[in-house]
Amino acid sequence: MEAVVEADDVRKTYGETIALSGASLSVESGEVFGLIGPNGAGKTTLVRALTGTTDPDDGTVRVLGESPTTVDRHRLGVLPQAFSPPDRLSARELLAYYAGLYDEARDPDAVLADVGLADAGDTWYENLSGGQKRRVCVGATLINDPDVCFLDEPTTGIDPAGRRTIWELIEDLAAGGTTVVLTTHDMAEAERLADRVGLLADGSLVAQGTPGALVREHGGSSRLTVETSADPSALEDLAFPVDACDGALVVRDVDPAEIGAVVDVLDDRGVAYTGLTWAEPDLEDVYLALADDAERARTDRIGTAAGLAKAGETA
């Protein structure tokens, strides 16, 4: 398969801040790639480097085999995280305006229908709700029927039904062969849409893979959550690891067939509980585990650097 979006060892600093510390990824034609990671991890900076709106200090970026600054912009769709179109145009006028920037563009009304705003075409942008505004912005990104789409947090602020509309739209784009790079804080969104997910932490991609592979590798074990005020010692000699967490006991590694045995132990020991939930690990567990590891590594690095500086001062 042909790589359509590539970043190789991309570095970017803003003053003292290291936004990207060697980020590399490769997205194939027709793939949906989801970038996840904590606030400040560098997702937007990477998207900006890939779309030519910021110059990396080092490393290379290629889109459709070219530099983002020379690639045919008609083939790209870019939804920035912050997008402020003119306020006093209606949703339809706005899309018509963006359509006018291209030699060939889609019908604004068809795009409005795609983003679930068929009834809001005459409303001024400033009078749309936050979620409706975001949907218009998604529409503006798709007006030129791009081959490659960069969507920086496309569904932020959109209600659950609207989010599903956008998800279906992205699935249709992917089914039609469009390559999509999206950033998100919504793990359900990443798990549903992305063929592959990359976790960016502290400026570099610390893990990449299909959601399933990431969950198998980093997601940990299943969890049986027992809503109870009891202390973990109530279950201390159980055959499974038990942790206390937010007013509950979390019993790990329990197969569905073993839940009954745990319930019997709870009843035998008179442990009162108000609810039981069993869950397999998911992408959120991967995110929490890897982001935690990256944060620990960062803190260690800062501690080591501070120690070395202090040693230098006293030497």
Ligand SMILES: Nc1ncnc2c1ncn2[C@@H]1O[C@H](COP(=O)(O)OP(=O)(O)OP(=O)(O)O)[C@@H](O)[C@H]1O
């Ligand atoms: N134009 C800029 N000037 C100075 N610092 C910047 C600039 N853009 C980004 N940064 C810094 O670079 C780091 C990475 O920011 P970036 O916006 O790429 O993160 P992000 O992963 O997209 O975060 P979020 O999830 O909050 O959107 C942050 O520390 C941020 O403060």
